[in-house]
Amino acid sequence: MKPRIPSGRAVVVIGGGISGLATAALLATEGHRVTVLEKQGTVGGRAYSWEQDGFRFDAGPSWYLMPEVIDHFFRLLGTSAAEQLDLVKLDPGYRLLSEGFPEPVDVPAERRRVVELFERLEPGAGAGLERYLDSAADTYTMAVRRFLYSTFESFTSLLTPDVLGRLPRLGRLLLEPLHSYARRYVTDPRLQQILEYPAVFLGTSPFTAPSMYHLMSHLDLDDGVLYPMGGFARLVEAVERLAREAGATITTDAEVLEIETASTSSRRRPAAVRGVRYRTGDGAEHRAAADVVVSAADLHHTETALLPRNLQTYPERYWKRSTAGPSALLLYLGVRGELPQLQHHTLLFTEDWEENFRAIFGRTPFIPTPASMYVCKPSATDPEVAPEGHENVFVLVPIPADPSLGGSGGERMERVADAVIGQLSEWAGIPHLEERIVLRRSYGPADFERDYHSWKGTSLGPAHTLQQSAFFRAGNISRKVQGLYYAGGSTIPGIGIPMCLISAELVIKRLRRDTSTGPLPVPLRPGRVRENTVA
Incomplete structure (x- = not known):
């Protein structure tokens, strides 16, 4: 086993999304003085949760896949997914509504079935x-x-x-x-x-x-x-809690404006991190000194906005030849009455499958009509996410990554939202769906750009094309600045909550100079066992 890195370094983590919180938890467990600076007023990033009128929505991620990866992360911290979360298996796993076929297809939970x-x-x-x-x-x-x-x-x-x-x-x-x-x-x-x-x-x-x-x-x-009862907010809460228990300080309403550096005598890396400059919600600017900076923010923003051009590993010319993943129109709907036509997860796919993707990823992208979409109804499983007699419905429609399409409340996005609700009502056989909506909120590409500095307003990050997968994907270390590392969906290994948790572990590997290809041995601190802390 590789020796642990020297303890006591001052570390600043930019971004309090799942990868930032996970990185903070691991580094603090290793004994470092960790500060997380989060731009928004709450942690979680795209996986945050919001509540209104008795409805509680997971803002983004809602498929709990790769459970062994999530469990391994918790075991690094001396606990387990079973101890931190109340997980249930969905059966059916999801429902498929395919254009041109009148009957739904329910995909069961066991391979044999x-x-x-x-x-x-x-x-x-x-x-x-x-x-x-x-x-x-x-x-x-x-x-x-x-x-x-x-x-x-x-x-x-x-x-x-x-x-x-x-x-x-x-x-x-x-x-x-x-x-x-x-x-x-x-x-x-x-x-x-x-x-x-x-x-x-x-x-x-x-x-x-x-x-x-x-x-x-x-x-x-x-x-x-699987589904964590209480929603993905419970996963975020668990990682945040473990980070704080390990000693990390988490500051919200703190937007990083610059990664500060000093020149070095090294030709290969002509600069080293010295800290970050950030602005708090009251408009005041501050400085946090650091020996190590881990940016879990959007990599395009980190490289092109927080560093001078001569210190950028991934400058603008890199992004001009890169492919963004799609953006999304997100709808959060509170609906009166039951919706038996929908499962916990329901997929609606258009008949012209290729044309639908061409609309999103083609040379002249546009919002497809009709659109393939994903619908999540967590109230099918979890009674806590909606008032009695109502359903919680989250709709995701992949659309081109283009902030000019607008965002929440914009005329264009709201027209698209109207059409999506009408399509869902027709395809799923839900009479008068629009009239039953008691709470409605939309979110679009401009919102992703504003809230997360998301490159091109993508909802996910760089697409997993061949040229942007595995060792072709952006690495997790700056080639120009000593002490600067990256985590999150923009870098290796890629998109999704399990990948973001692995990206946090890869920061530890970099600092340890560990070139092994498998997961780190658990726990990070041998002998450390936590009590059951299911919320």
Whole structure:
């Protein structure tokens, strides 16, 4: 095991989203003096929670996947996901409403039953799914063992028999799009969409995502989909609590304006961090000295706004040739009465699957009509998220990453929202849905840009195309500034809450000069065991 890094360094973490809080918890557990500076008035970033009129909404993430990754993070801190959260498995995992097919498809929670579902919808597809999921599980195991937890600081650690023996297959999975790969196993359009939709979780299209990402189907069709009672706010609260208990200081309403540096004698890294300059909600400016700065903020903003041009590892020219993931129209709806037409998770997919993605990712992007969308109704599982006799409904519509499309309350976004509500009402068979809405809030690309300095107003971050995956994705360390590290969805390993938790662990690996490719041994501080602290 690598020696622990020297204790007592002053560390500033920029951003109190899930990756920032996780990084703070790990570094404070290692014995460092950690300060988190969060621009918003509350922590959580895209995973924050808000309440109104008895409704409580998860603002963003709502699929609890890769449970072993989340549990591993908690075990690094001497606890576990089971101790911190009340997790339930959803059955069915989700419902599919596909244009052109009158009946919904409910995807069950067990692999055996999923195979039976595929076979019932398309004779022979059950056996095809078995092969597909076997491959997905093998690829996922390889990814966790060799790629997701790697900083790619050294490639010699990847020269192992299990990697070298799979090189021909890995090469094919990297070069073939997920779309064509999935369609070699099934022909029914609904089953193809079930295998291809996880590309959206990665901020990309199944027509451009490498088929390596068929591993995502292992997560929802093999492992199943979980839900933390109380919502994803409970996960954020747990990580925040553990960070504070470890000694981290968390300051909200504190926007970082500059990463301060001093010149060094090194040619390779001509500067070193000295701290950050930030502004609090009252308009006053402050300075926080630091030996280490970890930016868990949007990487484009960090590089192009918080550093001078000569110290940028990823300057504007890097972003001009990069691909943003989609933005989103988010709708938070409080609805009177029950909605049995919707499951906890419901996916609505258009018949012209390719055209829908072309609208979002094409050279001349536009908001598709009709649109594919995702609907979450957590009140199907959790009675605490809506008043009695009402439903909590969250709608996500992928749209182009373009802040000029507007945001909350803007005329254009509200017109799109009206059309989305009408489409949901028609496709799901919910009479008079619009008239039953007692609470409505929208959120769009301009809001993502304003609240999170999100590059191009993307809701997720850089898309997981081949050129922006694994060791091709932006690294988690500055090549120009000593002591500057990165965490979050903009950097390795990528998008999503589990990836953000891993990105926090990769900061520890960088500081330890640990080039291993697997998860760190647990716990970070041997012998440390926490009491059960389920909220």
